[in-house]
Amino acid sequence: MSKKMKILFVSSEVSPFAKTGGLADVAASLPKAIGGLGHDIRVVMPQYGLIDEKYRKSLEDVLHFRTNVAWRDNYVGVKKLEKDGIINYFIDNKSYFDRDNMYENYDRDVQFAYFCRAVLEMLPKLDFKPDIIHCNDWQTGPLSIMLEDNYKKYEFYEDIKTVFTIHNLRYQGTFSKEVIADTLGIDFKYWDLGVIRHNCLVNYMKMGIMNSDLITTVSKRYAQEIKTSEYGEGLDYAIRMNGDDVYGVLNGLDYEENNPSKDKRIYFNYNKEDLSGKYKNKNKLQKEMNLPQRRDIPLIGLVSRLVKQKGIDLIESIADQLLSKDIQLVVLGTGANEYEKFFKGLEEKYPNKVAANMKYDGDLAQKIYASSDMFLMPSQFEPCGLGQLISLRYGTVPIVRETGGLKDTIKAYDPKTGEGNGFTFINYDSKEMLDEINRAIKLYTKKKKWELLVKKIIGYDFSWENSAKEYIELYSNLVRG
Template identity: 55%
Template sequence: MKVLFVVSEVYPFMKTGGLADVAYALPKALRKLGIDIRVIMPNYVSIPSKYKERMQKVSEFTVPVGWRNQYAGLLYLEEDGVPFYFIDNEYYFKRNEGAYGYYDDGERFVYFSNGVLEAIKHMGDFKPDIIHCNDWHTAIIPVLLKENYIFDDIYKNIKTIFTIHNLKYQGIFGKEVLGQLLNLGENYFSEDKLKYYDGISFMKGGIIFSDVVTTVSSTYAEEIKTSYYGEGLHGLLNEISYKLYGITNGIDYDLFNPRYDKEIYFNYDENSSSDKLKNKDQLQKRLGLCEKVDIPMIGIVSRLVGQKGIDLIDNVMEELINLDIQLVILGTGESRFEEMFKYYAGTYPNKVSANIFFSNELAQKVYAASDIFLMPSQFEPCGIGQLIAMRYGSIPIVRETGGLKDTVHPYNEYTGEGNGFSFANYNAQDMLYTIKRSIDFYYKKDIWNNLINKSMREDNSWKKSANMYIDLYDKLIWRN
């Protein structure tokens, strides 16, 4: 079985969010299970030089973009046992400010999508049985495959899977893109194809034209069929529910392992979780917090935006500060939230640390040092923070949505079941009540230590999810 995994970002080459972590860890897990899966992404100029120096040129060719033909180079690199291909074009990918957010993003990812399909002709004996596309940046590939490539013998038996990581970002552009960039006729500007209000949606194309659609948790797969979460596509998602699957993401247990993590102060595991307190003591010193290991530390590693529930925290921040806690924030986002956290950090420097930037090194230290990890998201397709937190023995508090609901189960003091704390309504007072409840249990050390031990022993690796993807791949290949 040969699978080409197509994605706009992959750790450690380019990372702006959780998609990059998935694109690194899932192919790695699938290869361990015997799947010949290879990853292809753009060759961004900002990829670290230590990787660029190892890339080998495979081929060069031209890529159709509307009426033009643009140069493409195909580069190759093997990293951590996974083969990676890179589509090289300086005009589209020599941008110094990251992967996205440019005026011509539509054209850039049309080029990349056509480039991926053209690259298949130049991969030697690797001809994919399945092209696995991810989010809007690659969603147009199933459309282009069936319209422009399927009549070529090289492509005619290739199946497609499209994974929705976040439905909110759809790749919506003006209808002129159909002819100017995609070489598609006016007939594609219709409700049963790409039309989305007055424009077109790449995401919609991926949903309609792919053979299978997956998303990143079973709860999110149901939520996006409703108007609240469906971003205007809930009707379509109900129509194609026969081919829609929810498969919860995992995390890479080699990458996120407190026993060997070089970024934390002291290594530990479920049998030596008392060493976690040493990490807390060191982080308190670094951040200038009151050095007390018996005070509950709440960690937040997040984009500081409304989707992540930061407005709930804003609404009860005064009440939260009045509790006997420490609050450590790491992330960037909306200026109103950044300024709010800076204000409280300046006013209560012994209790609040606002780190308005992002650092993988500091993130690992927050996971290792914190007692509680807060994720009160308005919606969360899967979430990775709660999985990393449990791996490091930081007990999650989440709102019951998407993958948070699938992976964090509320603690029941009568049965001992559960691995964290949760609240159902998107309500600041409900969140505050849940935080207070978790703090009560924090001081009941037998219960709290059992929670830590249980969360650290849970298997949230990619093994189960990878096997579910293999089952889907098998069904696709053997489908007539």
Template identity: 50%
Template structure:
């Protein structure tokens, strides 16, 4: 089985979020099945020199863009057994800082989508499946449908499109339909790429791909409702069994508390070692050094999506409790940045705030915290709760998206469960759940069982890769083969 993953970012070459982690890890897991999994990315200026200088030039072509054509160089680099192609155009990718947020993103990614298809006959790789990710690659399927289905080389290629976050849709002016994409007005309709009078890249991926997936089973159900559907719930409901949810995994070799070089005291399952890490983090961040006090960690973007308006409502009430500390790492909405900085000034020895992102510090927070707070308004999958459990930090989450699929609320009567959860998007429901968790923290038998359940879970890509492989096999009539 030959698989080509097309995305705007991929670890370790270029990363802004969880999408890059998926592109870095899923092809690796699939290759363990014998699949020939490859990746294709734009050749950005921000890719580290160590990688760009190791790339091999393959060829260059002209890519049609409406009435004109644009240069596209093709480079290749194989890393850890995964061949990755990089598409080079100096104007679109090579002379820009960052990878998103430019005024001509519609032109940049229209070029990338068309180039992915154009280069295939020139690189000696004819995929059975093109697996596109998020709006940046949403036009690959409609372009394949329009421009290439008459060509025998492309007729057997199937398409899969994964929605990582439906909130970001890539909606642009009608004028790009023919000018950049080369599509006619038959595509500009509700069952095509039209959305509120504009052209939606993500809707192109939804309506023209052979299969659509998202990154958890619960999120796949949620986005078919008006509340979570971002205006596309009707299109998603119309897919029927062409829409499915497969939860993400994490790289358990990288996120391993026994070998993580960022930790002061590496450990496997020892809560005593976690306590030593907690004291070291308290010293690092200026908190009162107490191994017995429960430490709550928060790591991630400081935005409304992450439920921070709930935290805002109860923060001072929580901090007034005697036995609790809070550590916050992240950046985002200035409103929430200011909230936490003001609170840290008020609760100097109980609350530490770092307005930035620091990978090493994030891992120390996972390893040091007893509880991990993630009360998201919506969460397609979430990786932080998986990493937290891997490090024995017990998650407190709202029952939405991937949080609902991966965190099971603790049952003190059966000993089952790996965290704590609440259903309604309500600040005091959250506070009640936090207090319930803090109560169990003082009961060593329950807490030991919770930590054992959390740290003993399988959060690897193996199970998810099995599900993707089965999906690909159904599309291509390849026999199903287990990976993990």
């Protein structure tokens, strides 16, 4: 066991309190796994007005104080709630966080600069001095440079190390250079040195990359991909400059929450020894989706944000070819209006084959994972991906493109040897994707082979324990210097 460390995990969203994507799941599950290994890890996030009342009414007042965001004098409330053995802190300021949405605001630069400064200033007041502050994505990018420029001169802060995790490099938080004086309150030299500047804008993501002690990404493959111009989103040069400090640690899955034998969100429970419950789930979902209740045809699930990154345009280009086959498709997600219209149009055209649910519904998502035979994830790029991990856990065979974490977790099925755990295609090409779907459909007709594959993939272990141990080793190396 490593020496017990103190870690503060800083995230703009944490499940189940607030969630727009996989970051929230990581911010809930990884700290729980690290805490389970004996370390004192605490989580902090904004107290959004969107947080469900059942959680807000359970928050305990801890302290309050005032802080400055450049010329602004702001109130800071700190509240806490313990969940799964982890203390979660919430930064309370209604003018910044009681909004209709979390990120699409005109003053995002101020919101998250305030959040970073409030997090740093609450620590001595809480009498909690972390060995490591672990930041996540652009919303927390300013924290490391604020720590260096404004706080390291004080004894309390001088030994604190920072880790910055890139969950999705595409979203960067870019603003005009006026925010240096107007919002960030840091020395203008950082602009001149280029460590916060990209394309003549202040870039919060680049701040985190250039000023943290260590950078991680959410899969080993993605850690290499983002060093290239194809996947680097313009910041590949910054990644390469810090290449010796960039590590890929594969995201895990909370195997307690995602357990087909106990999950209360699905219709029927099951396990790899007895798949009858999975077949009952399929029948029940078909009924609820107004699809013919047929066990003999493959049901393909798609749970996704409906954006180009997720490969929706590939599905568009082969939809009629795919739906000419004896299959069913259940879709759940929200996103670009054009893609929502596309799936609703498919549902109208193929009412006995397509069910399109243009919304976010966590319980329905779980039902789709448990009920489907196959799970489609044809991403243009995918830092890690949780969908394919959930589908494996529920015995739903993934069909994915070989990119990022998808390539790290899904290996192509070989019908001769039975090796592999899914169907994969290499190039971002709709014909290649359709070929793999057809291969999966063909295997589905061979019931014994298909059932063997289903039972095998339920037995895979992508839980958080191994990833938590990797993070602890990285933290320990940083603390030791």
